[in-house]
Amino acid sequence: xxxxxxxxxxxxxxxxxxxxxxxxxxxxxxxxxxxxxxxxxxxxxxxxxxxxxxxxxxxxxxxxxxxxxxxxxxxxxxxxxxxxxxxxxxxxxxxxxxxxxxxxxxxxxxxxxxxxxxxxxxxxxxxxxxxxxxxxxxxxxxxxxxxxxxxxxxxxxxxxxxxxxxxxxxxxxxxxxxxxxxxxxxxxxxxxxxxxxxxxxxxxxxxxxxxxxxxxxxxxxxxxxxxx
Amino acid sequence: xxxxxxxxxxxxxxxxxxxxxxxxxxxxxxxxxxxxxxxxxxxxxxxxxxxxxxxxxxxxxxxxxxxxxxxxxxxxxxxxxxxxxxxxxxxxxxxxxxxxxxxxxxxxxxxxxxxxxxxxxxxxxxxxxxxxxxxxxxxxxxxxxxxxxxxxxxxxxxxxxxxxxxxxxxxxxxxxxxxxxxxxxxxxxxxxxxxxxxxxxxxxxxxxxxxxxxxxxxxxxxxxxxxxxxxx
Numbered sequence: 001x002x003x004x005x006x007x008x009x010x011x012x013x014x015x016x017x018x019x020x021x022x023x024x025x026x027x028x029x030x031x032x033x034x035x036x037x038x039x040x041x042x043x044x045x046x047x048x049x050x051x052x053x054x055x056x057x058x059x060x061x062x063x064x065x066x067x068x069x070x071x072x073x074x075x076x077x078x079x080x081x082x083x084x085x086x087x088x089x090x091x092x093x094x095x096x097x098x099x100x101x102x103x104x105x106x107x108x109x110x111x112x113x114x115x116x117x118x119x120x121x122x123x124x125x126x127x128x129x130x131x132x133x134x135x136x137x138x139x140x141x142x143x144x145x146x147x148x149x150x151x152x153x154x155x156x157x158x159x160x161x162x163x164x165x166x167x168x169x170x171x172x173x174x175x176x177x178x179x180x181x182x183x184x185x186x187x188x189x190x191x192x193x194x195x196x197x198x199x200x201x202x203x204x205x206x207x208x209x210x211x212x213x214x215x216x217x218x219x220x221x222x223x224x225x226x227x228x
Numbered sequence: 229x230x231x232x233x234x235x236x237x238x239x240x241x242x243x244x245x246x247x248x249x250x251x252x253x254x255x256x257x258x259x260x261x262x263x264x265x266x267x268x269x270x271x272x273x274x275x276x277x278x279x280x281x282x283x284x285x286x287x288x289x290x291x292x293x294x295x296x297x298x299x300x301x302x303x304x305x306x307x308x309x310x311x312x313x314x315x316x317x318x319x320x321x322x323x324x325x326x327x328x329x330x331x332x333x334x335x336x337x338x339x340x341x342x343x344x345x346x347x348x349x350x351x352x353x354x355x356x357x358x359x360x361x362x363x364x365x366x367x368x369x370x371x372x373x374x375x376x377x378x379x380x381x382x383x384x385x386x387x388x389x390x391x392x393x394x395x396x397x398x399x400x401x402x403x404x405x406x407x408x409x410x411x412x413x414x415x416x417x418x419x420x421x422x423x424x425x426x427x428x429x430x431x432x433x434x435x436x437x438x439x440x441x442x443x444x445x446x447x448x449x450x451x452x453x454x455x456x457x458x459x460x
Contacts, residue, residue, distance in 0.1 A: 064331065064439075066305030095398070095439070096303060096331040128445060137446040138453070140407040148402040148448065149441035165330070169381045171404040174372040207330060209382030213361065214371040217381070221372070 002159045004194040007117060007228050011192035012037065015086070015112050024083035028108060029056075030100065031063055031090030038086055046072060064094050069103045076107045085111035089190070092116060092150040097163060098203060105198045113161075113199070114192035118224060121146035121153045121166065122179035145170055145179075156193060157227030161201035164224050169213075175221045191228055229432060233389045233425035235352045235460045240424070243321065243347040244269055252318035256343065258302060258335065259325030266321050267295065274298045274311065303331045308338035320346035324422070327351055327383040332396065333435065340430045348394075348431070349424040350387040353456060355379060356399065357386065358413055378403055387423055390459025394425070394433040397452060398441070408453040423460055 004014075019027060019041035026043050029036050033047030039054040046059045059075065061068035076082070085108035091097035092115045104111055120126055125143035128134055134143070146153070146166065153164045170176070204223060209216055232239070247255055247269040254271050257264065261275035273279075278299055300307035302325075320343040326332035327350050339346055356379035362368050368376060379386070379399065386397040403409070436455060441448050 064333075066334070093441075095333070098330075138407045138449050139402075139405045142405070144402050144405050146401075148400065148445050151398060151400060165384065166401060167381065167384065168379070168399060168401045168404050169373070169377045171401050172373045172375045172377055174374060203330075209328065213381045214367075217371055217373075 001197060002156065002161065002193045002195050002200060005156055005159075005228055006192045011112065011114060011190070012088075016041075019084065022083075026079075026082045027084045027086065028059075028082040030085055030087040030104065031094075032086065032088060033058075037088070042086065044082065063090070063100050063103075064096050066099065069099065072103070072107055081106075082108040083110075084108060087111065088114040088192075089116070091154060091163075092121070092147075092152045092166075095151060097152055098201070101161070101199050101201050105195070110194065110196040112192065112194055114190045115154045116147065116150065117189065117191045117228070118153050118155050119179050120189065121150060122170070122176050122224075124180075145176075153224065154191065155224060155227050156191065159200065161193070161199060162204060162223070162227070163201065164204045164220060165207075165209075169217060170220075173217050173221055178225065229428060229430065230389065230392050230394065231426045231428050233423070233460055235420045235423045238421050238424070239347070239426075240265060240323075240349070243424075243426070246426075247319055250318070254315065254317045254319075256317045256320045258320060258322040258339070259328075260321065260323050261297065263324070265323070270295055270321065272296045272298060272314075272317070274300055274302065274307070276301050302335045303329050305334055305338075308334065308341065311338070311342050314342070317343040318345075319343055321348075322346065323349040324351070326396075327356075327380075327385045327387065327399075330384060332385060333433070336394070336431050336433045340427070345426070345428045346431075347424070347426050349422045350385075351380065351383065352420040352423045352460075353386050353388055353412060354420050356383060357403070357409055357456070386456070388456060388459040389423060389425060390455075392432060394431065395455065395459070396433065396435045397456065398435070400441075402445075402449070403452070406449045406452055409456065412456050 027041050028044040029042045030046045033045050033049035033051050036042050036051050036054045042056050044057045045051050046061050048062050050058050061072055085104055122145050124145055127147055128137055128139055151166055153166050155162045255269050256272045257270040258274045261273040261277055261279045320339055359376040361380050362376035384399055386399050388395045
């Protein structure tokens with residue numbers, strides 16, 4: 001289940017406090033090899049990139065492939081599940097986050113997941129916001145939405161994680177004006193949650209891009225506004 | 229390896245002729261159940277959509293003759309593990325499917341494990357980067373769009389073939405803004421239809437830059453520009 005959803009405050013402070021108090025034996029960071037931000041408490045890292053600045057046990061794996069997860073699961077079958085997992089700012093980057101979401105509860109008892117809020121991912125100009133940047137980066141036609149390399153927009157509705165593919169048509173659909181950098185109610189940094197036992201999630205429209213463009217886009221626009 | 233690739237002529241007829249000439253009995257179509265153009269030669273369909281449910285039993289009977297339908301999500305490894313328990317297939321077809329799915333690499337890695345040879349088609353990059361889908365202001369207004377977008381709304385990947393290897397580019401929203409893609413589009417009127425290829429033993433492929441969209445935006449935009457110009 002998903003609990004303790006945070007869309008404003010920095011959820012990471014709570015992680016430090018929690019991990020400090022609980023003194024877990026095994027804490028794994030999934031996909032954070034380039035920046036083990038909870039390094040004092042992280043004992044293992046699962047990633048394709050080996051952490052350089054911090055000594056923890058490195059389990060090399062491409063988290064987008066089932067075979068590599070099978071290897072991790074065989075280790076876990078021998079050692080037992082990790083006490084806690086951290087997966088921050090990873091899901092939005094990869095082609096198949098549903099695999100990671102299925103695997104996390106199979107390798108750890110509970111965990112913390114974070115990603116950019118939908119406000120950050122849909123507003124324009126959070127990256128490449130100035131005409132000078134756009135000229136230097138070879139970008140024309142105005143500011144694009146969110147972060148250029150993110151493939152998914154994630155929301156939470158009724159304690160279920162929802163994944164929306166971030167496709168190119170979103171540059172032009174109407175009805176997303178609520179996501180602006182000027183909106184004082186928008187929360188630009190991240191959305192985070194804790195989970196225990198399992199992570200309920202769905203890909204919008206069961207990942208079916210139909211039945212036609214108009215219907216799909218209308219539903220996409222209507223559904224993404226819901227929840228966090 | 230990729231044995232023959234084309235983007236200017238349709239290779240589908242050649243594919244059908246080849247299968248017929250070899251008298252292959254076990255031919256699998258992956259992802260093509262709703263548009264079964266190769267039904268004359270296909271013995272099995274693997275798809276997430278059961279055409280019987282989507283189109284009704286009449287469509288199923290007339291279109292699929294005696295072929296076998298196997299339900300499965302081709303983005304999931306377990307589907308392919310299940311397929312390997314079947315007797316090997318003589319030939320496998322995967323047509324206009326890879327561009328639609330969230331993770332085509334699972335299929336590309338596994339197709340050669342269930343057959344020694346096959347045929348794949350995807351949209352040509354020229355169509356995927358031009359404004360092909362929103363053909364009128366009426367549709368644009370009906371779909372509540374401010375402007376037309378590149379390619380087909382539901383496609384998640386752009387493909388090229390260069391030097392005997394299939395390259396996959398994530399089709400993300402920034403492609404609407406990259407300057408310099410005009411060089412790719414300059415070739416769009418050369419009669420390109422679909423990118424199609426035959427393969428044997430394995431399918432060499434790579435997600436651009438090893439699927440790392442970095443190290444920074446300008447370099448990514450730069451290699452999209454440069455690499456999309458190359459190859460078919």
